[in-house]
Amino acid sequence: xxxxxxxxxxxxxxxxxxxxxxxxxxxxxxxxxxxxxxxxxxxxxxxxxxxxxxxxxxxxxxxxxxxxxxxxxxxxxxxxxxxxxxxxxxxxxxxxxxxxxxxxxxxxxxxxxxxxxxxxxxxxxxxxxxxxxxxxxxxxxxxxxxxxxxxxxxxxxxxxxxxxxxxxxxxxxxxxxxxxxxxxxxxxxxxxxxxxxxxxxxxxxxxxxxxxxxxxxxxxxxxxxxxxxxxxxxxxxxxxxxxxxxxxxxxxxxxxxxxxxxxxxxxxxxxxxxxxxxxxxxxxxxxxxxxxxxxxxxxxxxxxxxxxxxxxxxxxxxxxxxxxxxxxxxx
Amino acid sequence: xxxxxxxxxxxxxxxxxxxxxxxxxxxxxxxxxxxxxxxxxxxxxxxxxxxxxxxxxxxxxxxxxxxxxxxxxxxxxxxxxxxxxxxxxxxxxxxxxxxxxxxxxxxxxxxxxxxxxxxxxxxxxxxxxxxxxxxxxxxxxxxxxxxxxxxxxxxxxxxxxxxxxxxxxxxxxxxxxxxxxxxxxxxxxxxxxxxxxxxxxxxxxxxxxxxxxxxxxxxxxxxxxxxxxxxxxxxxxxxxxxxxxxxxxxxxxxxxxxxxxxxxxxxxxxxxxxxxxxxxxxxxxxxxxxxxxxxxxxxxxxxxxxxxxxxxxxxxxxxxxxxxxxxxxxx
Amino acid sequence: xxxxxxxxxxxxxxxxxxxxxxxxxxxxxxxxxxxxxxxxxxxxxxxxxxxxxxxxxxxxxxxxxxxxxxxxxxxxxxxxxxxxxxxxxxxxxxxxxxxxxxxxxxxxxxxxxxxxxxxxxxxxxxxxxxxxxxxxxxxxxxxxxxxxxxxxxxxxxxxxxxxxxxxxxxxxxxxxxxxxxxxxxxxxxxxxxxxxxxxxxxxxxxxxxxxxxxxxxxxxxxxxxxxxxxxxxxxxxxxxxxxxxxxxxxxxxxxxxxxxxxxxxxxxxxxxxxxxxxxxxxxxxxxxxxxxxxxxxxxxxxxxxxxxxxxxxxxxxxxxxxxxxxxxxxx
Numbered sequence: 001x002x003x004x005x006x007x008x009x010x011x012x013x014x015x016x017x018x019x020x021x022x023x024x025x026x027x028x029x030x031x032x033x034x035x036x037x038x039x040x041x042x043x044x045x046x047x048x049x050x051x052x053x054x055x056x057x058x059x060x061x062x063x064x065x066x067x068x069x070x071x072x073x074x075x076x077x078x079x080x081x082x083x084x085x086x087x088x089x090x091x092x093x094x095x096x097x098x099x100x101x102x103x104x105x106x107x108x109x110x111x112x113x114x115x116x117x118x119x120x121x122x123x124x125x126x127x128x129x130x131x132x133x134x135x136x137x138x139x140x141x142x143x144x145x146x147x148x149x150x151x152x153x154x155x156x157x158x159x160x161x162x163x164x165x166x167x168x169x170x171x172x173x174x175x176x177x178x179x180x181x182x183x184x185x186x187x188x189x190x191x192x193x194x195x196x197x198x199x200x201x202x203x204x205x206x207x208x209x210x211x212x213x214x215x216x217x218x219x220x221x222x223x224x225x226x227x228x229x230x231x232x233x234x235x236x237x238x239x240x241x242x243x244x245x246x247x248x249x250x251x252x253x254x255x256x257x258x259x260x261x262x263x264x265x266x267x268x269x270x271x272x273x274x275x276x277x278x279x280x281x282x283x284x285x286x287x288x289x290x291x292x293x294x295x296x297x298x299x300x301x302x303x304x305x306x307x308x309x310x311x312x313x314x315x316x317x318x319x320x321x322x323x324x325x326x327x328x329x330x331x
Numbered sequence: 332x333x334x335x336x337x338x339x340x341x342x343x344x345x346x347x348x349x350x351x352x353x354x355x356x357x358x359x360x361x362x363x364x365x366x367x368x369x370x371x372x373x374x375x376x377x378x379x380x381x382x383x384x385x386x387x388x389x390x391x392x393x394x395x396x397x398x399x400x401x402x403x404x405x406x407x408x409x410x411x412x413x414x415x416x417x418x419x420x421x422x423x424x425x426x427x428x429x430x431x432x433x434x435x436x437x438x439x440x441x442x443x444x445x446x447x448x449x450x451x452x453x454x455x456x457x458x459x460x461x462x463x464x465x466x467x468x469x470x471x472x473x474x475x476x477x478x479x480x481x482x483x484x485x486x487x488x489x490x491x492x493x494x495x496x497x498x499x500x501x502x503x504x505x506x507x508x509x510x511x512x513x514x515x516x517x518x519x520x521x522x523x524x525x526x527x528x529x530x531x532x533x534x535x536x537x538x539x540x541x542x543x544x545x546x547x548x549x550x551x552x553x554x555x556x557x558x559x560x561x562x563x564x565x566x567x568x569x570x571x572x573x574x575x576x577x578x579x580x581x582x583x584x585x586x587x588x589x590x591x592x593x594x595x596x597x598x599x600x601x602x603x604x605x606x607x608x609x610x611x612x613x614x615x616x617x618x619x620x621x622x623x624x625x626x627x628x629x630x631x632x633x634x635x636x637x638x639x640x641x642x643x644x645x646x647x648x649x650x651x652x653x654x655x656x657x658x659x660x661x662x
Numbered sequence: 663x664x665x666x667x668x669x670x671x672x673x674x675x676x677x678x679x680x681x682x683x684x685x686x687x688x689x690x691x692x693x694x695x696x697x698x699x700x701x702x703x704x705x706x707x708x709x710x711x712x713x714x715x716x717x718x719x720x721x722x723x724x725x726x727x728x729x730x731x732x733x734x735x736x737x738x739x740x741x742x743x744x745x746x747x748x749x750x751x752x753x754x755x756x757x758x759x760x761x762x763x764x765x766x767x768x769x770x771x772x773x774x775x776x777x778x779x780x781x782x783x784x785x786x787x788x789x790x791x792x793x794x795x796x797x798x799x800x801x802x803x804x805x806x807x808x809x810x811x812x813x814x815x816x817x818x819x820x821x822x823x824x825x826x827x828x829x830x831x832x833x834x835x836x837x838x839x840x841x842x843x844x845x846x847x848x849x850x851x852x853x854x855x856x857x858x859x860x861x862x863x864x865x866x867x868x869x870x871x872x873x874x875x876x877x878x879x880x881x882x883x884x885x886x887x888x889x890x891x892x893x894x895x896x897x898x899x900x901x902x903x904x905x906x907x908x909x910x911x912x913x914x915x916x917x918x919x920x921x922x923x924x925x926x927x928x929x930x931x932x933x934x935x936x937x938x939x940x941x942x943x944x945x946x947x948x949x950x951x952x953x954x955x956x957x958x959x960x961x962x963x964x965x966x967x968x969x970x971x972x973x974x975x976x977x978x979x980x981x982x983x984x985x986x987x988x989x990x991x992x993x
Contacts, residue, residue: 004668004993006335006373010387010411012422014469014486025491030422030467040373040389042668042702044993046951054952054991056672058702058724060404062389066466067409067424073722078729080672080991091674091692091989093729135728136692138676155676159978160687289377290385316490327422329385329411331335331375337666337704341718341742343753345800345817356822361753361798371704371720391735393720397797398740398755620708621716647821658753660716660742662666662706 013326019317032064087142105208107245114297128239180210273305344657350648363395365444436539438576459570511541604636675988681979694726749804767870769907776959790901935967
């Protein structure tokens, strides 16, 4: 028994943002993936007997406003592996253990319009983010009752030094009785920077909880981010991201409110941006596969620093407000 | 109820053209998409009840001679939208209203081998063409009896100025009693060119008619093209394209003859190319999905100007003749 | 009657190689396509009656360690054609006649980990290889009893000179009573190099045989490679590749041992690398579609020349050893 599924998620909308240009001008644009990144893919499994399955997935992102691929052809997923009673082991390119765990604890589910749960929109020295995917990955995921746990390694593939460029993520979550708890950490090794004798290295850890009761859901999470520079005399770069949100389901409508805040640290006087973003979203399910949504957000930074709603586009003002109306279809 | 369809159109052939090099040499080559651009895609719809459907399409072009993508992955189509009794509204990347309307009034259906209904093969200052697709598009299409009408907008996405880079197309057609009529216009705003105080802008309008009686079909169309330069002292660039064709169906064979002519205008003395192309094509349907075809064409330009049969390749002589034998399969 | 099939072959593993860096360091890496190149594609056929079919195939390679396309989107296959009692004729991009014939006579089936049947891993002046694919291809394949024969041409597409850049391959094989025999040659014309009056040209011929009896299979093959330089005073570049292998099937396990050797010729004193690679592989079929495998190889070069196991990566030592453990799934 085996299966092949051609699937996708197409999400388009129109966004209006202010403070979008250097002169403070506003902007209307067609956006792709406001609620979830637009994608297409092929996936399936084969029953090998004894509870063992071969599993595979190819998945690429799509920029629906131009029709272009969002990065490499199958940059989101390109793996094969085995899934059985001892867990699931896949090799190739895939999301990190961190990504898999944190997404369940973001009230906006990593929505580009608008969430900072993966990376912030600050245009200071860092986005204080996590690593969503590894190349050269071996990933293990296990389950036991309400527990899900796992580890990912992305090989550095540098001759003579297995630590150089190596990436590791691990963590776990527990769900039961409406409550969810999660912890996830990662360490990303960079490259030794001459004349330094050590490599730069990023350490990122998350803690989060989630509680659902009736039509209401309450979510809170945090990330501690630290970049140790390879250059010995350079101070660590640190930032803590905090978020919280409330979601209410009323028949086919889902309402979400959330706040994201980054406590930027160790910055010189006058640059401590400490950006905050407030988000509200209403979704109307036309069917299980088709959803209309409206998202609105406002971001602000302290000390006259620049900030943007987007995780990708640099901010050009000390505040930015935006609203997106979109449609999403899954096939 | 929802559906996913994986589909494509693969069109390959061998073309022989003379006057293909600077030394006048001829050329045999494998071509992709002689009759219709080779493509593959994913499309489908979901019934949302009350006559409303969610619709989507991802489609990319293929260069069958090398296996490469013809531009971005889903450059031909990447949209999601709704279709119902009030019409069809889609967002993303798609063909313009102009493209959708004009293609029904080209006797060769935009065939790269050989039609100038989208753009000409002149190698003067312009191809005097229309815009086939918009990025950042919102497109509406309505129907009422024999009438089809619509409008497309491609957002310019420049902060502070919604007119900069904005593209608009609109038009309609009517079919009834064997007769078809069409009008379609577009305006494409460029960018303000310093030190000019206005932006360059292209205005293009089409008129066409089509008449089918028994096995015969008669088609005639025209396009008026005007480019207003952003530099104030520069004269407008103008060209009118005219075409006409006759098609006869004899069982599984379809014969088509057509002429395309561009009246290039406002050009300096000795550069008024006024190119003309004569085309003949025979198609044999092996099935509903598989077709063999032979196309032949001859193009010429006045005043010793260069001309080419192709809309893409620059001409290298004052005349060019070519013949293509191809096969097309749809799946 | 027509069909559309979405299919793929996903092959990932982890490889350990020594002598992988300039300092002799070793390397662990995730590899894609150890046993067969990872790929995905769309293929099908339509019955046109009278034994005639329309056939088509689109196929692209995948680098599973990063999710990137391995070259152009459908670089492996992009063709349409007809298949009937007089043979099969396809146009577009596809594998050469040489590739189609030789692959059946490589005990490792062109496995990147590890076979030199397509090209060698020498890092001298050449890889002494064959041409796996042609752009601008017209390919004919015929069958008669145990005979398979064919010819491919890749048009050079240079105006005024049909010989410039033209590629030709032809050959045949016979299988019967457990025995297989094959001969295949190709000629690849380059471009005339000024001030030379002739173009460079590669001529490559193969001979091979294969014998299967019970669970055992014995394979031997060779390739004679000659590059005639366009520059008249430059000596031809020559190299003969020889290989042999034994395969044994024991229930779900397939064991293969093979040796590849390149007799590099016409090289200056002290550069005659004459590289050799020894390979052993064990495969375990978990199902018809899913296979686990372990491959190991050792390559060495004479005269202190560099050599690598890989056909793609340059060697950095005079020997290299490697071992790969992988999983392959076909869908």
